[in-house]
Amino acid sequence: MSMKPESIADYLVALPADRRQALEALRTIFRKNLPKGFQEEMNYGMIGYVVPHTLYPKGYHCKPTDPLPFIHIASQKNFIAVYHMGLYADPDLMKWFTQAFPKHSTQKLDMGKSCIRFKKPDQIPFKLIGELASKMTPKQWIQLYEKAFRK
Numbered sequence: 001m002s003m004k005p006e007s008i009a010d011y012l013v014a015l016p017a018d019r020r021q022a023l024e025a026l027r028t029i030f031r032k033n034l035p036k037g038f039q040e041e042m043n044y045g046m047i048g049y050v051v052p053h054t055l056y057p058k059g060y061h062c063k064p065t066d067p068l069p070f071i072h073i074a075s076q077k078n079f080i081a082v083y084h085m086g087l088y089a090d091p092d093l094m095k096w097f098t099q100a101f102p103k104h105s106t107q108k109l110d111m112g113k114s115c116i117r118f119k120k121p122d123q124i125p126f127k128l129i130g131e132l133a134s135k136m137t138p139k140q141w142i143q144l145y146e147k148a149f150r151k
Contacts, residue, residue: 050067
């Protein structure tokens with residue numbers, strides 16, 4: 001998506017129906033499964049789930065005026081992306097996810113350091129993504145973030 005939408009509603013309305021449906025389903029999964037304290041907002045041109053400044057006043061080290069990012073979802077040119085910073089920072093969580101993925105999907109895992117890519121919206125393993133979302137509280141993410149990125 002090349003535009004910078006002002007709101008989540010603006011972001012979603014600009015998507016093709018199949019992408020919009022998948023992102024709305026992901027939003028539902030995150031709102032249901034993320035531990036209390038994460039906040040949903042537009043962040044970096046994507047739908048983001050962040051640790052707000054009220055819980056972590058230092059903000060993101062790259063831009064302290066921004067809240068601490070945790071998970072983002074986006075409709076990219078050739079795929080839907082789930083960006084999960086905890087996967088990048090926690091080798092144990094990454095190991096769990098990569099081992100669990102084949103149990104939830106017949107597709108090959110297409111993943112970067114924190115980016116999970118789904119070329120077809122109907123192939124997103126929503127149950128697994130929900131389980132992944134539930135595995136880290138804001139407090140745990142802050143501790144991991146401080147250890148990994150705030151030297």
